Amino acid sequence: MIGKEKLFKKLEGVLGRSKADQTEIVxxxxxxxLTRYANSHIHQNVFEDNHTxxxxxxxxxxxxxASTNSLVTSDLHKTLADSLEIARKQPENPxxxxxPGPATYQEINTFDEATAKATPKDRAKIVKxxxxxxxxxxFTVAGSCAxxxxxxxxxxxxxxxxxxxxxxxxxxxxxxxxxxxGYASGTGRRFSDLDVDGMVARSVMKCDLAQNPxxxxxxxxxxxxxxxxxxxxLEWLNYVSFGSKPFxxxxxxxxxNIGKSVTSDQISIYDNALxxxxxxxxxxxEGVPKKKVFFVQKGVAKGVVYDRATGLKAGKKSTGHAVTAxxxxxxxxxxxxxxxxxxxxxxxxxSNMKRGILVTRFHYLNGLIDPRNSVLTGMTxxxxxxxxxxxxxxxxxxxxxxxxxxxALKTVIGISxxxxxxxxxxxxxxxxxxxxxxxxxxKFTGKTG
Amino acid sequence: xRDKLKECIKLLKAKGVDYADCRFVRRENEALRVxxxxxxxxxxxxxxxxxxxxxxxxxxxxxxxxxxxxxxxKKTANLAVQIARASAMTAHEPVVLAExxxxxxxxxxxxxxxxxxxxSETKIDLLMQSVEVLRANAKIKTAEGGMxxxxxxxxxxxxxxxxxxxxxxxxxxxxxxxxxxxxxxxRRSYPNSxxxxxxxxxxxxIESMDFLDNAERVREEAVALLKASPCPDTxxxxxxxxxxxxxxxxxxxxxxxxxxxxxxxxxxxxGGSFMTVDKLNKLKYGSDIVNINADATTPxxxxxxxxxxxxxxAQRTPIIKKRKFVGYMTSRETAPIIGKKSxxxxxxxxxxxxxxxxxxxxxxxxxxxxxxxxxxxxKQGILFDLNKSWSIDDLRLNFQxxxxxxxxxxxxxxxxxxxNATYTGxxxxxxxxxxxxxxxxxxxxxxxxxxxKGEPMQSAHVAHGVAPARFRNVKVGVSK
Numbered sequence: 001m002i003g004k005e006k007l008f009k010k011l012e013g014v015l016g017r018s019k020a021d022q023t024e025i026v027x028x029x030x031x032x033x034l035t036r037y038a039n040s041h042i043h044q045n046v047f048e049d050n051h052t053x054x055x056x057x058x059x060x061x062x063x064x065x066a067s068t069n070s071l072v073t074s075d076l077h078k079t080l081a082d083s084l085e086i087a088r089k090q091p092e093n094p095x096x097x098x099x100p101g102p103a104t105y106q107e108i109n110t111f112d113e114a115t116a117k118a119t120p121k122d123r124a125k126i127v128k129x130x131x132x133x134x135x136x137x138x139f140t141v142a143g144s145c146a147x148x149x150x151x152x153x154x155x156x157x158x159x160x161x162x163x164x165x166x167x168x169x170x171x172x173x174x175x176x177x178x179x180x181x182g183y184a185s186g187t188g189r190r191f192s193d194l195d196v197d198g199m200v201a202r203s204v205m206k207c208d209l210a211q212n213p214x215x216x217x218x219x220x221x222x223x224x225x226x227x228x229x230x231x232x233x234l235e236w237l238n239y240v241s242f243g244s245k246p247f248x249x250x251x252x253x254x255x256x257n258i259g260k261s262v263t264s265d266q267i268s269i270y271d272n273a274l275x276x277x278x279x280x281x282x283x284x285x286e287g288v289p290k291k292k293v294f295f296v297q298k299g300v301a302k303g304v305v306y307d308r309a310t311g312l313k314a315g316k317k318s319t320g321h322a323v324t325a326x327x328x329x330x331x332x333x334x335x336x337x338x339x340x341x342x343x344x345x346x347x348x349x350x351s352n353m354k355r356g357i358l359v360t361r362f363h364y365l366n367g368l369i370d371p372r373n374s375v376l377t378g379m380t381x382x383x384x385x386x387x388x389x390x391x392x393x394x395x396x397x398x399x400x401x402x403x404x405x406x407x408a409l410k411t412v413i414g415i416s417x418x419x420x421x422x423x424x425x426x427x428x429x430x431x432x433x434x435x436x437x438x439x440x441x442x443k444f445t446g447k448t449g
Numbered sequence: 450x451r452d453k454l455k456e457c458i459k460l461l462k463a464k465g466v467d468y469a470d471c472r473f474v475r476r477e478n479e480a481l482r483v484x485x486x487x488x489x490x491x492x493x494x495x496x497x498x499x500x501x502x503x504x505x506x507x508x509x510x511x512x513x514x515x516x517x518x519x520x521x522x523k524k525t526a527n528l529a530v531q532i533a534r535a536s537a538m539t540a541h542e543p544v545v546l547a548e549x550x551x552x553x554x555x556x557x558x559x560x561x562x563x564x565x566x567x568x569s570e571t572k573i574d575l576l577m578q579s580v581e582v583l584r585a586n587a588k589i590k591t592a593e594g595g596m597x598x599x600x601x602x603x604x605x606x607x608x609x610x611x612x613x614x615x616x617x618x619x620x621x622x623x624x625x626x627x628x629x630x631x632x633x634x635x636r637r638s639y640p641n642s643x644x645x646x647x648x649x650x651x652x653x654x655i656e657s658m659d660f661l662d663n664a665e666r667v668r669e670e671a672v673a674l675l676k677a678s679p680c681p682d683t684x685x686x687x688x689x690x691x692x693x694x695x696x697x698x699x700x701x702x703x704x705x706x707x708x709x710x711x712x713x714x715x716x717x718x719x720g721g722s723f724m725t726v727d728k729l730n731k732l733k734y735g736s737d738i739v740n741i742n743a744d745a746t747t748p749x750x751x752x753x754x755x756x757x758x759x760x761x762x763a764q765r766t767p768i769i770k771k772r773k774f775v776g777y778m779t780s781r782e783t784a785p786i787i788g789k790k791s792x793x794x795x796x797x798x799x800x801x802x803x804x805x806x807x808x809x810x811x812x813x814x815x816x817x818x819x820x821x822x823x824x825x826x827x828k829q830g831i832l833f834d835l836n837k838s839w840s841i842d843d844l845r846l847n848f849q850x851x852x853x854x855x856x857x858x859x860x861x862x863x864x865x866x867x868x869n870a871t872y873t874g875x876x877x878x879x880x881x882x883x884x885x886x887x888x889x890x891x892x893x894x895x896x897x898x899x900x901x902k903g904e905p906m907q908s909a910h911v912a913h914g915v916a917p918a919r920f921r922n923v924k925v926g927v928s929k
Contacts (some may be wrong), residue, residue, distance in 0.1 A: 033532075036904055038714040041541035045532045046905070047512040048801040049525070050498065051506055065492035069515045075495075084491055089569050090488045120510075120535035144904050174716055208781050249591045249627050250634045288465035326492040329482045329595070363720060368838040369851040370869045372634055377849050377871075377927075379842040381720070400847055400873070402838075445927045446873055448847045 001116070001151055002029065004163045011053075011155050014076045020057035020084050022099045024156040026285055026324055028052045030314055032148035035123040040131045040140045045120060056325040057083040058099065061092035065325045097312040102159035103289050106274050111149075115167035115191040118147035126171060126196055133200045134175040139207055143173040147191055152281075152429070160287035168279065170423045174382055175207040180395055182206030183228065183360050183382035187423040187431050188268050189279060206360060206383040210395030215447065216386060218399060222356030222413070223442040224349055224387070229359045229380075231422035231432040234269065236367035236376055237405055242271070243321075244310035245331030246371065253374035253406055257301040263409035265299035268340035271321070278336055278421060279431040283320060286359050290320035293334070307332040329410040335430030342415025342435060347412050349438050351390035357399070357444070358385040358392060367405075374405040379448070400446035411440035453519050454499070454606045457526045461503060462608055462734075463684070464530055468504040468546060470607040471526075472758060473493060473497075473517070474691040479565060481593040483576035486584065491569060498800035507543020508536035546781040547790045549761060551610035556755020558618040559748075560651030564598040567652045572596055576624070581604040582664035583626040588672045588696035590634075590711075594624030595644060597898070599910075611760035619751060619910060620654045621647025621896055628671040635674035635868060637853055639663045641692040642835050647896030647910065648749045654689055665783055673866055680870035682926035683802055686830035688823060688874055688919045693852055694813065694912035695895035697835045701876040702734075702741055703811040703911070705845040706776070707794075707902075708783040710806070718904050720843025723876065724774060725788060732774040733924055735880030740814040741769040743778050744914075745793060750810035751896030751912035754796075758804035760814055761793035768811070772881075780806050798907035807905050810894060810915035816886025818915050823885050825861035828848070831869060832856045832863060849873040849927065872925045879920060887916035 011025050029051035036044040053076060054067040064086030068079040106219065123145045134141035147169045154162040170192035175182045183206065220368075225233070241252035242444035249255075273281050273290040283289055286308060296303040306314065307322030310331040321332040350358065360383030369375045377400065384396040416436040424432050454471040461469040482489040499522055510533030513764045514525045564572075576594040583592035599619040606612050623645015625638035640646045640658055648654050688698060692694040704710065706724040712722060724732065735741075745763035747753055754763055759781050768776045777787065778794040783806065795804040824832065838851035855870035856863045894914040900910055 016822060034905055035535070036537065036717060038712075038716055039541075039712075041539040043509065043541075043714050044537040044803055044805075044904075045508075045536045046512055046803050047528055047532060048515045048905070049516065050801055051515060052496075052684075065490060066494070067492065068495045070495070070497060071516070076775050079495070086491050086493065086569070090491050090573060093487045093489070095487060120532045121538070124535040124538040125551075131539055140713075146904075172717055176716070184481070251627065251636075255634075324492070326480070326494060329490055340575045364840045366838040366840040366849075366851075369871060375869075377838070377840045379840065379847060381843050398842055398847075400849060402511070402849065402871075416538045446847055446849070446924075448842050448844065448875075 003147060007151065007153055014080055015155055015157060017077060018157060019056065020059055020082060020087065022058035022157050022185060023055040023098050026054040027153040029104050030148055030150035032146065032251055033123060034144055034146040035120065036144045037127045038142040040135065042124060042127055053079065053328050054324050055080050055083040057085045057087045061085040061094060061096050062090055063093055065328050071126050095313055097308045098283040099156045099158050099306060100160060100286055100288050103287065104306055105289050106160060108276055108280045108282050110164055110166040110189055110280060112167045112190040115147055115169050116149040123147060123412065128408060129196060130173050130200050134204055137204055137208060138204050139177050139204060141175045145171045153449050154285065154287035156287060162283045162287045164282060166406065171196055171199065173200060175201050175204050177207055177211050180207050180210035181382045182210065182270045185228065185423065186422050187279065209385065209392060211393035213397045216396045216399060218446055219446040220441055220443050222353060222355060222440055224358045224436060224438050226360050227420035228339055228361035228422055228434045228435045230434040230437055232362045233376060233405060234339065234432060234434065235424060236365050237374060238334050238337050240367040240371040242304055242334050243331050244304050247304040248310060248314055251371050253260055253372055254295065254301045254304060258303060259299055261299050262301045263296055263299045264408050264412035266342060266412045266415055267296055267299055267409050268294065269296045270294040270338055271305055271334035271336050273336040273339050281429040284322040285324045286322040288318045288320040288322060292374055293319050305332045305334045314327050338433040339435055341417045343421050344414040346416045346418055346436050349416055349436060350392065351385045352386060352414060352438065352440045354388060355388050357396065358387050360384065376405055377402040396449045399444045401443060402445040403443040407443050408439050412437060413440050414438040416438065450480040450604055453522055454604060456519060457522050457608055458608055460523060460526050463766045464504050466505045466530065468608055470502050470605060471808060472500045472800060475602040475706055477600040477798060479598045481572055481576065482593065483573060483580050484593045485591060486580065487920060496799060500524055500797065500800045501529045501802060502525050503533045504544055505530055506537055507542060508533050509581060511803040538826050544782055545785055547784045549742055549781055549791065551607060552756060552760055552762065553612045554616040557616045558649045560618050562652035564620050564652040579624050579660045579664045582661065583624065583668045586668055586672055586843060588628045588630055588675065589626045589668055590629040591627040596622030604644065605758065605760055607760055613756045615755050617649065618651060619647060619649055620651060621645055621898060622655055626668050626671045628675050630675045633651060634669055635676045637667045637674065638673035641895060642837060642853060646889035647751050647898045648894065649751060649753045650749050665881055667774055674868045677866040677868040680867040680926040684924050686827055686919060686921050687923045687925060688830060688832045688917055690829060690834045690917045691893050691915055692895050693836050694915040695897065696839060696850065698811055698813050698913045698915055699897055700841045701845060702838060702850055706778055707806045708777040708779045711777065712783060712786065715902065719902055723844040723846050724845060728774060729787060730775055733772050734769045734774045735774040735885045737771045737772050738886055739769055739817050739883055741811065741882055742767055742809050742814065743809050745761060745809035747810040747812060747894055747914060750894045751898060751910045752809035757793040757795045758797045759791065759795040761791045764793050766792045778806050778808065796909060798909060802907045803909065807909040808900065808911035810912040814888045815892040815916045818885050818887045820887050820891050823887060823919055824858055824863060826841055827858045828860060830858040831867065832858055833872060840903055846876050848876065870925065870929050872923050873927055874923055882921045883918055885919040892916040
């Protein structure tokens with residue numbers, strides 16, 4: 001960790017040398033450790049100390065981007081010059097809106113001293129605990145435990161000065177018997193907030209319950225999707241529909257549907273990076289403050305997230321969801337997807353089910369079959385159960401589903417009041433915060449073996 | 450850099466580690482994207498650092514740093530030892546590495562034109578012209594093209610005396626058009642979906658891809674898809690073209706033969722494999738004509754290199770031989786478990802990632818058919834072209850793929866077009882139903898530049914040499 005003052009001093013020295021009309025520097029630095037275990041022992045244990053500086057130079061409407069991970073001053077000067085040279089060599093981009101000006105950001109505490117100081121030994125202790133509990137049931141266990149500390153800074157020649165130090169921690173576990181597996185995971189800004197005891201108890205119980213699974217014929221069933229399963233579905237919907245680019249290109253299920261009913265009125269899906277209960281973060285990678293954005297509110301399609309360039313194209317303002325300039329081909333991206341909680345407890349949700357399937361999580365989802373109709377496919381994994389008369393009866397062999405998310409989300413029976421934080425593809429700046437959902441209809445189209 | 454790396458090795462030897470290696474990687478990347486008549490992005494990235502892997506008292510530790518001063522490397526080496534000690538806190542059998550000759554060698558990707566020496570104007574011009582042709586129909590609402598180039602320098606040294614330098618060069622690109630008629634949106638790509646095709650060659654690869662000659666066809670097929678019928682829900686004969694065959698091999702053969710995955714070490718992310726060790730030399734994987742090799746020496750393949758990231762020489766390994774499952778992709782740690790030496794498939798996605806088993810060029814060997822003859826020989830069926838969606842279970846058994854476009858085959862002739870077409874199956878049953886593979890005239894190595902595996906996530910560059918092939922009695926048309 002370099003620290004705000006020292007980092008700004010170094011980067012402002014470089015920014016001051018720019019000969020471009022506008023210049024932006026994004027700094028991403030992190031020290032991260034990840035302990036991975038399988039067959040009940042640690043088999044990979046890694047640490048990375050890295051920092052990337054991304055320079056964006058603007059001459060009129062010409063834009064050039066270059067990046068380096070060397071902090072040596074001469075390398076920074078060279079990379080800045082490279083970005084200017086790239087800008088000057090290309091035609092003008094009429095769709096470039098210019099860099100943003102200074103802004104005020106919500107103060108959010110995203111750093112935890114203890115998590116920042118977590119050691120490989122601290123992570124190994126957690127793994128040892130998980131292995132011990134699973135071992136008492138004679139289950140092997142696989143998973144990972146990660147901690148990191150990072151700094152993100154955005155500076156530009158128009159006065160943007162954004163800085164945020166962060167920490168993150170996550171743990172994941174998959175206990176396994178000869179015939180079954182269970183699952184639990186957690187993520188947050190503070191290592192100490194992770195309820196490892198609760199997670200290991202829950203995942204071991206699932207593995208136990210799922211032993212000697214039976215086959216279920218594919219078909220249309222009532223389902224309870226637990227939070228990891230809901231998160232995996234929303235992560236794909238985010239990728240194919242909640243960003244500005246698929247929306248503008250008419251590939252999103254929200255395209256042409258704004259203001260229309262697309263799901264049950266019990267469903268609200270939104271991005272909220274400002275909620276400190278989640279993995280919060282105050283600004284995007286252009287230095288624009290984050291805003292809460294509804295994709296679906298009480299069943300009605302509302303909108304998508306924008307950066308400045310795609311916002312200009314769509315006649316909208318940036319919602320604070322830009323990614324870094326060297327990774328911006330796919331437009332703005334939501335990093336803190338949430339589904340609003342309901343009123344039912346998760347236990348009550350099971351007891352409300354007459355006959356159906358409980359899905360712990362999915363494996364290898366894909367949402368590109370027919371994104372305008374929000375068609376998803378994927379396999380169940382690590383705990384699929386048959387429920388009858390309000391009780392979990394037995395484990396099921398894994399099933400493939402293929403269904404339209406919009407169609408399935410029109411059949412909501414209940415949404416849990418409890419929500420879980422699930423690690424996402426963007427773990428340093430966000431996570432998914434989701435409940436369990438009870439649907440009246442969900443189409444399973446295949447099975448394993 | 451050699452002196453600094455060797456100092457680290459000296460330090461680690463003095464600490465009495467079982468084994469250690471230090472790997473310097475310097476990777477340059479250039480990426481261009483042209484969209485709807487303007488340059489969307491043009492960027493260059495430089496990424497440099499050192500990864501240090503230590504085996505101490507039978508346990509692994511890995512530490513990496515972007516700060517490559519002698520002092521930072523020493524600190525990182527010490528940290529790797531501490532991490533290995535923490536790994537020993539969970540009891541396990543000590544790691545034993547297969548014997549390996551410590552090579553002192555170098556390797557360079559053969560190429561004709563260094564893409565980093567070709568002007569950005571030349572590259573932009575080719576993409577702009579292609580996109581212009583794609584946009585020449587009012588129904589095309591988006592047309593985009595891109596190129597990416599990678600130049601990687603690696604220097605590997607180990608406590609066993611290995612000292613290997615490699616200079617790798619990769620090039621690739623492609624384009625796509627999205628047609629929209631107010632209700633339906635459909636995408637068509639060239640030469641492959643998701644960014645095009647990639648290989649270990651220079652800019653001559655871009656020039657060989659005939660971007661301009663194919664743009665009109667791609668445009669018209671995207672527009673035609675708007676009026677295409679949905680793929681029928683039935684069981685039928687299918688013919689799969691090259692790029693989709695590459696992904697079929699990738700997901701249903703390439704991943705299941707990674708021995709680390711088979712042994713359970715990828716469970717926490719990507720799952721396991723049905724091709725367990727007890728099935729080696731016993732499992733009938735496909736029909737008699739199915740022969741698959743993992744070949745890190747295939748000329749131009751995106752999975753081609755000189756030495757892997759454990760210093761093992763690139764090689765060709767039979768995987769499926771006349772339908773029988775005969776081999777895995779292995780590492781120095783996993784190979785002894787099946788009584789073998791490593792066949793050189795350990796690669797890391799940069800200096801900051803630990804090497805894991807990755808596909809090289811996993812190739813389906815060509816058969817005997819001309820594609821036209823194969824279509825003419827098919828009474829009823831569907832031809833599937835270019836991947837659109839992919840999904841497979843955590844043992845690599847139940848898969849479902851969607852494609853950009855499909856065509857009905859009726860009495861040996863291609864007929865109407867289908868949109869949103871999918872096919873699904875169970876891996877061994879599916880490969881057992883393969884009754885024809887096209888010949889070497891149709892065989893091409895397709896690069897896959899985004900193969901995800903590992904935690905933290907690693908994206909590998911791999912490839913598959915394939916030709917179009919025919920499969921019988923396949924379930925198609927499951928779309929919602």
